[in-house]
Amino acid sequence: MLETRNLDKSFGAVHVTRNVSMKLERGERRVILGPNGAGKTTFFNQLVGELSPDGGSVHLAGEDVTALPVAKRARRGLSRSYQKNTLFDGLTVEENLGLAAAVHTGKATRLWSDSLADPEVREIVEEVAEQVNLMPHIHAKVSQISYGVRRQLEVGVALATRPLVLLMDEPTSGVGPEMSKRFHALLNNLPRDLTMLIIEHDMDLAFDVADTITVLNYGEVVFDGLPEQARGSKLLKDIYLGSWEDA
Amino acid sequence: MFRHNALRYAVLVVLLAAALFQAFTAEYFGLEILTEILILAILVLALDIVAGFGGMVSLCHGALMGVGAYAYALLSAKAGIAPPLAMAGAVALTGVTAWAIGAICSRSHGIYFIMATLAFGQMAYSYVFEALVFGGDDGLGGIARLDLGLFGIDLNDSRSFALFCLAALGAVYGAAVLILRSGLGRSLSGVMHNEQRMRALGLTVWRVKADVFGLSGMIAGLAGALAAQHIMYISPGLLSWTVSGEALVVVILGGLGTLVGPLVGAAAFVVLKHELSGLTSYWHLVVGVILIAVVMSRANGIFGWIEARWGDRIERRVADATRKPEPEEATSDA
Ligand SMILES: Nc1ncnc2c1ncn2[C@@H]1O[C@H](COP(=O)(O)OP(=O)(O)O)[C@@H](O)[C@H]1O
Ligand SMILES: [Mg+2]
Numbered sequence: 059m060l061e062t063r064n065l066d067k068s069f070g071a072v073h074v075t076r077n078v079s080m081k082l083e084r085g086e087r088r089v090i091l092g093p094n095g096a097g098k099t100t101f102f103n104q105l106v107g108e109l110s111p112d113g114g115s116v117h118l119a120g121e122d123v124t125a126l127p128v129a130k131r132a133r134r135g136l137s138r139s140y141q142k143n144t145l146f147d148g149l150t151v152e153e154n155l156g157l158a159a160a161v162h163t164g165k166a167t168r169l170w171s172d173s174l175a176d177p178e179v180r181e182i183v184e185e186v187a188e189q190v191n192l193m194p195h196i197h198a199k200v201s202q203i204s205y206g207v208r209r210q211l212e213v214g215v216a217l218a219t220r221p222l223v224l225l226m227d228e229p230t231s232g233v234g235p236e237m238s239k240r241f242h243a244l245l246n247n248l249p250r251d252l253t254m255l256i257i258e259h260d261m262d263l264a265f266d267v268a269d270t271i272t273v274l275n276y277g278e279v280v281f282d283g284l285p286e287q288a289r290g291s292k293l294l295k296d297i298y299l300g301s302w303e304d305a
Numbered sequence: 306m307f308r309h310n311a312l313r314y315a316v317l318v319v320l321l322a323a324a325l326f327q328a329f330t331a332e333y334f335g336l337e338i339l340t341e342i343l344i345l346a347i348l349v350l351a352l353d354i355v356a357g358f359g360g361m362v363s364l365c366h367g368a369l370m371g372v373g374a375y376a377y378a379l380l381s382a383k384a385g386i387a388p389p390l391a392m393a394g395a396v397a398l399t400g401v402t403a404w405a406i407g408a409i410c411s412r413s414h415g416i417y418f419i420m421a422t423l424a425f426g427q428m429a430y431s432y433v434f435e436a437l438v439f440g441g442d443d444g445l446g447g448i449a450r451l452d453l454g455l456f457g458i459d460l461n462d463s464r465s466f467a468l469f470c471l472a473a474l475g476a477v478y479g480a481a482v483l484i485l486r487s488g489l490g491r492s493l494s495g496v497m498h499n500e501q502r503m504r505a506l507g508l509t510v511w512r513v514k515a516d517v518f519g520l521s522g523m524i525a526g527l528a529g530a531l532a533a534q535h536i537m538y539i540s541p542g543l544l545s546w547t548v549s550g551e552a553l554v555v556v557i558l559g560g561l562g563t564l565v566g567p568l569v570g571a572a573a574f575v576v577l578k579h580e581l582s583g584l585t586s587y588w589h590l591v592v593g594v595i596l597i598a599v600v601m602s603r604a605n606g607i608f609g610w611i612e613a614r615w616g617d618r619i620e621r622r623v624a625d626a627t628r629k630p631e632p633e634e635a636t637s638d639a
Binding site for chain 2: 129174
């Protein structure tokens with residue numbers, strides 16, 4: 059469903075993505091682990107086209123999309139959430155979800171009707187609000203909801219474009235273990251055919267949702283395998299000890 | 306996204322009442338001033354749509370109005386096209402011009418967007434100034450007003466023409482509300498809040514900007530066609546960047562992104578200009594001082610100031626009285 063081949067990127071002398079090849083089957087849920095600065099976010103930016111790689115290619119549903127601009131890739135079914143909240147601050151939860159759903163349904167450029175009043179858009183908004191547990195806050199403005207709920211909305215907005223592949227950059231960063239657990243339970247309830255790539259900092263949390271795990275270190279894939287294998291690996295033990303440099 | 310609230314309705318009603326009172330009681334000079342206000346109000350609504358709701362601060366809206374004025378003059382006086390068709394043509398032509406400008410400038414932001422639009426405005430100005438068809442420095446005269454004789458209305462009468470402009474303003478206000486509440490208008494507000502995210506969601510951002518800029522241009526073109534009929538003579542000065550600057554001053558003075566505020570701003574600006582220019586030739590200086598005071602007060606213009614002081618109180622009182630969360634009415638009062 060989503061594949062990269064030898065993706066490579068440097069910022070000046072800093073080599074942030076080193077020949078990264080990764081493959082996600084339809085419905086696969088893969089977690090990317092790695093320490094701060096490993097190049098996880100930069101990798102995402104190249105997947106969605108916000109950053110162009112120096113080398114290598116990105117393939118979505120069998121097609122090379124490396125040259126496509128951000129919006130076109132998104133319309134082909136690639137959607138992401140951000141590590142740092144990137145919401146529509148002055149608007150309500152409903153309007154945030156509505157903007158995304160409107161783009162997906164082609165109602166975002168209509169002049170003769172209000173997108174948020176459209177039945178198709180409303181259906182998606184309500185469904186996504188259920189999926190990521192935003193119903194209680196649906197009419198609240200972004201400024202009125204807690205940080206944890208904003209993190210849920212961050213993913214909800216990405217989900218409201220009804221993507222084939224959902225990319226989430228540390229969806230539970232900064233929300234505490236209890237809420238993170240609950241959030242991962244929500245992710246596990248999403249339709250099984252949705253392909254997910256999740257950047258996660260916390261190993262334990264990663265095991266909640268992962269079918270497969272990739273570990274990035276210094277921009278390089280240092281592990282690619284099943285969670286069971288990851289559990290026993292010396293490499294991930296080192297992570298627990300915090301000695302990434304030795305990996 | 307634009308919303309009406311009790312205060313906005315109240316101000317609209319007051320403005321409408323004042324305009325009607327003026328239109329039915331004033332003599333020639335008062336009617337001229339009223340018409341000037343109404344045409345300026347149409348122009349600043351066009352500007353508020355792009356600047357206040359899309360973050361596209363344009364310094365070419367004066368020039369767009371000029372395009373509308375010249376297009377009307379040429380189509381009606383030179384090409385001999387019937388005035389209603391000439392007006393429609395002027396609106397369409399200005400819309401297409403604005404769409405192209407919006408498309409080209411859509412990648413720039415902030416000060417660069419302002420400069421890019423200014424450059425287009427100046428290009429239009431010099432072209433009109435130099436080209437012979439436009440009458441050069443001398444301008445064009447003998448521009449006819451619309452003939453509404455069919456309805457028993459003579460637009461050559463100042464009162465009728467003022468009422469005609471008031472009707473046009475009402476229609477434009479209604480159109481502006483509809484634009485801002487449409488899917489396109491919502492996307493525009495999404496782009497203003499967070500352009501990167503809208504793009505990541507799959508929106509072709511430049512198209513939204515160009516489309517809204519084009520619609521705004523159509524409104525500016527209408528203001529131009531009305532201005533040409535009002536003065537019945539046009540000159541390149543109409544396209545001067547100072548007209549765009551003045552429109553921006555009026556929008557900021559009234560309250561950016563409120564639609565109602567710019568209407569208040571237009572009335573305040575024109576009245577102030579006429580009152581002050583009778584007293585002193587330094588009236589620009591006084592307007593400048595007032596603008597500085599408004600900007601320094603950190604309120605969003607005159608209307609923002611009113612809203613900050615009384616908005617909540619009025620809203621609460623109305624909410625208590627009616628127990629209806631939000632007025633859904635999309636039609637206009639002005
Ligand atoms: N735009 C940029 N210019 C220069 N260096 C960057 C840029 N973006 C990221 N980096 C660097 O690339 C490295 C990887 O960053 P990032 O992808 O954000 O890591 P992660 O998400 O894994 O924490 C870091 O050293 C960071 O400083
Ligand atoms: Mg990161």
